């Protein structure tokens with residue numbers, strides 16, 4: 292299995308923040324959603340993969356190329372879309388498209404035309420006059436039409452109105468149908484991640500909290516409602532992320548649900564009344580609060 296990227300033992304330190312112990316792989320053709328709150332380190336991680344920032348420790352390999360030594364080769368096949376990327380306010384979208392096409396031989400003009408139509412962008416308008424949503428779409432267009440093998444998207448849907456958000460998500464879903472393309476996209480929005488990703492990675496305070504196949508991951512978490520008295524020490528069970536009592540009801544969030552858990556809970560005096568699947572958002576909040584580290 293070839294890897295779109297591989298991070299091994301990564302550390303990146305800033306004066307008030309450190310990304311630490313990051314070991315993470317993305318197999319080619321997979322879509323990974325990187326979820327974290329403000330300041331979790333998502334952008335820093337993406338910048339390490341693009342070679343825009345250098346690691347303090349660990350190894351970064353992108354599409355088979357080691358960084359920083361083989362950065363030039365790696366960058367040819369990476370498409371990075373981030374708010375921080377410079378668009379020239381005084382130049383038109385057409386000017387930007389011509390610039391990118393001149394640099395990247397993979398530029399697909401027919402696909403660019405399709406995206407212009409879908410996003411309802413005007414190629415002769417200068418970017419200074421674009422709304423925020425139009426700028427995000429223009430950036431995505433410039434990135435997607437290059438047909439890069441690895442797409443790195445930093446919060447592609449943040450700040451978009453609901454209609455623009457759906458348009459961007461649909462465009463991404465189309466891109467993702469091409470199974471040779473690999474994508475890492477960061478988001479605060481667990482709904483977007485749940486919709487698009489094959490693999491979910493949670494990052495919190497610079498550390499990996501979890502990284503797993505989306506379906507298996509969601510399947511492994513359960514909200515369990517029990518009747519009885521909260522037994523002391525329940526939170527220390529490895530499969531239990533949180534437990535709290537409300538009168539005679541006890542709500543448990545289990546990170547690794549298994550069939551013998553009800554019997555073990557019964558042995559500690561709790562009667563399981565129901566078990567429910569959990570939404571990714573609830574899983575994320577519970578995982579972050581319980582401080583589980585992958």
Ligand SMILES: Nc1ncnc2c1ncn2[C@@H]1O[C@H](COP(=O)(O)OP(=O)(O)OP(=O)(O)O)[C@@H](O)[C@H]1O
Nearest residue numbers: 305306307308327328329330331332333334335336
């Ligand atoms: N060049 C830098 N110099 C100093 N500190 C930095 C630098 N880049 C990032 N940081 C710090 O690293 C931390 C993580 O920032 P980062 O932008 O990676 O988080 P994020 O998860 O992308 O957040 P957000 O969702 O708000 O964009 C922040 O505390 C930020 O201030």
